[in-house]
Amino acid sequence: MNLDFGFLSWDVLSGFVVKGLLFSVQLTLVAMVGGIVLGTLLALMRLSGKPWLVMPAAAYVNTMRSIPLVMVILWFFLLIPLVIGRPMGAEMSAIVTFTLFEAAYYSEIMRAGIQSVPGGQVHAGYAVGMSYRQTMQLVVLPQAFRNMLPVLLTQTIILFQDTSLVYAIGAYDLLKGFEVAGKNFNRPVETYLVAAVVYFAICFALSMLVKRLQARIAIIR
Amino acid sequence: MATWDWQVFCKDTVSGEVAQGCFGSGGDITYLQWMLSAWGWTLSVAALALVVALLVGSLMGILRTTPHNGLVLLGNTWTELFRNVPLLVQIFLWYHVVPALVPPLKAFPSFMLVVLALGFFTSARISEQVRAGIQSLPRGQRYAGLAVGLTLPQTYRYVLLPMAFRIVIPPLTSESMNIVKNSSVAFAVSIAELTMFAMQAQEETSRGIEIYLAVTALYFVSAFTINRVARFVEGRVAVPGMIGSGK
Numbered sequence: 001m002n003l004d005f006g007f008l009s010w011d012v013l014s015g016f017v018v019k020g021l022l023f024s025v026q027l028t029l030v031a032m033v034g035g036i037v038l039g040t041l042l043a044l045m046r047l048s049g050k051p052w053l054v055m056p057a058a059a060y061v062n063t064m065r066s067i068p069l070v071m072v073i074l075w076f077f078l079l080i081p082l083v084i085g086r087p088m089g090a091e092m093s094a095i096v097t098f099t100l101f102e103a104a105y106y107s108e109i110m111r112a113g114i115q116s117v118p119g120g121q122v123h124a125g126y127a128v129g130m131s132y133r134q135t136m137q138l139v140v141l142p143q144a145f146r147n148m149l150p151v152l153l154t155q156t157i158i159l160f161q162d163t164s165l166v167y168a169i170g171a172y173d174l175l176k177g178f179e180v181a182g183k184n185f186n187r188p189v190e191t192y193l194v195a196a197v198v199y200f201a202i203c204f205a206l207s208m209l210v211k212r213l214q215a216r217i218a219i220i221r
Numbered sequence: 222m223a224t225w226d227w228q229v230f231c232k233d234t235v236s237g238e239v240a241q242g243c244f245g246s247g248g249d250i251t252y253l254q255w256m257l258s259a260w261g262w263t264l265s266v267a268a269l270a271l272v273v274a275l276l277v278g279s280l281m282g283i284l285r286t287t288p289h290n291g292l293v294l295l296g297n298t299w300t301e302l303f304r305n306v307p308l309l310v311q312i313f314l315w316y317h318v319v320p321a322l323v324p325p326l327k328a329f330p331s332f333m334l335v336v337l338a339l340g341f342f343t344s345a346r347i348s349e350q351v352r353a354g355i356q357s358l359p360r361g362q363r364y365a366g367l368a369v370g371l372t373l374p375q376t377y378r379y380v381l382l383p384m385a386f387r388i389v390i391p392p393l394t395s396e397s398m399n400i401v402k403n404s405s406v407a408f409a410v411s412i413a414e415l416t417m418f419a420m421q422a423q424e425e426t427s428r429g430i431e432i433y434l435a436v437t438a439l440y441f442v443s444a445f446t447i448n449r450v451a452r453f454v455e456g457r458v459a460v461p462g463m464i465g466s467g468k
Contacts, residue, residue: 189321199307
C-alpha cells in the first residue's frame with residue numbers, strides 16, 4: 001500500500017493534534033507535581049514507624065500498584081460521580097486518577113530516596129535542636145529529592161506514556177488527536193505511524209536528558 | 222450508595238434473566254461464564270507474551286553485553302525503540318499499521334498481533350534487566366571462561382548466563398506481574414479479555430461496582446500466583462553461597 005502523509009498540514013495538526021498534546025502535557029505535569037507531593041507524604045507515613053500511619057499508607061500503595069492502570073482509570077470514572085454526586089468530565093477524571101495513581105509509584109521512589117540519606121543526618125538535625133518537621137523539610141527531603149531526581153524523571157516519562165490510556169474513557173489526548181485526524185481524512189495507518197514517531201521523539205529525547213543528568217548527579221551519602 | 226446485587230453474575234447475557242445454578246443453558250452464557258472466559262483470554266495473552274518477551278528480551282540483553290559493536294547497536298536500538306513508545310500506541314501499530322504494510326499479516330488473528338505487541342514491548346524492559354544482570358558479574362568471570370579456551374557462546378552458556386539469570390529472577394518476576402496488568406490494554410483492539418469484559422458488562426448491567434470488584438480480584442489473584450510461582454522457582458534454582466540465595 002502507498003503511504004501518503006500529504007494531508008498532515010499544519011492546519012490539520014493544529015486543528016486536531018495540538019489540543020490533545022496540550023492535554024497530555026497538562027495531565028503529565030499535574031500528575032507529576034501532585035503525585036510527588038502525595039507520594040512524599042505517603043513515604044513519610046510509611047517510614048514514620050507508627051502502625052496507624054504505616055498500615056493505611058502501605059495498603060494504599062500496594063493496592064494501587066497491583067491493579068492495572070486501565071482498571072484504575074475505569075474505577076475512578078465510575079466512582080467519582082457517585083462520591084461527588086454529579087458527573088465529571090473524562091479529562092478532569094483522568095487528572096484526579098493519574099495524580100492519585102502515580103502517588104503510589106512516586107512514594108516508592110521517595111521512600112528509597114529518604115532511606116538513601118544516612119541516619120546521621122537525622123541525628124545531626126535533632127542535635128542542633130530542629131523538630132521532626134524541620135529535620136525532614138530542611139535536611140532529609142532535599143537530599144532525598146536530589147538523589148532520586150533521575151528516577152523521579154524516568155517515572156515521569158513512563159507517566160507520559162501511560163497518559164495514552166485515557167483512551168479507555170475517551171478523553172481527548174495526543175493519541176486521540178491523531179486518531180480523530182486519521183478518521184477524518186481516512187488515513188488511520190499514516191496517523192498512527194506519525195503518533196508513534198511523535199511519542200518516540202518526546203520520550204527518547206527526555207530519556208537522553210535524564211541519562212545526562214544521571215551522569216552529573218552523584219548520590220550524596 | 223446503592224445496595225449490592227451480586228446476582229448480576231448469574232444473569233443470562235442475552236435475556237438478562239437470572240439463570241438456574243449460575244450457568245446458562247442451551248448455548249446461552251451468564252456473566253460469570255463470560256468473565257471466566259475473559260480471564261482465560263487475559264492469562265493466555267499474558268502467558269504467550271511472556272514467552273515472546275523472555276526469548277527476545279534475553280537475546281537483546283545478551284547482545285548488548287557482547288564485544289561486537291554491531292550487535293550492541295542492534296540490542297540498544299531495539300530496546301530504545303520499544304521502550305519509548307506507549308504500549309497502547311504499539312498495539313495500534315501492530316493492529317492497524319503492520320498488516321497494512323505487510324499484507325500476509327492480514328490473515329493473522331488479532332490475538333496473535335496483541336501477543337507480539339505486548340511481548341516486544343516487555344522485551345525492551347527484560348533486555349534492560351538481563352543486561353544489568355550480566356554486567357553485575359565481575360569481569361574476571363568472562364575472562365576466565367575465555368582463558369580456559371571456551372568460545373564466546375560457551376562462556377555465556379556455561380559461565381555468565383547461569384549466574385546472571387539467577388540474579389535477575391526478582392526483576393523478571395515483577396515484569397511477569399506487569400505483563401498481566403499490561404494485558405489489560407488489549408481492550409483497545411477488542412480482545413475479549415477481563416478489562417473488555419468489565420467495560421461491556423458494566424454498560425449492559427449498570428452494576429459497575431460488582432463487576433469491577435470481581436475483575437480487580439481476578440487480576441490480584443493472577444499477579445499473586447505469578448509471585449508465588451516465581452518465589453518457588455527462585456528457591457529451587459538458588460545456589461548456596463551465591464547472592465540472594467539466603468544460605
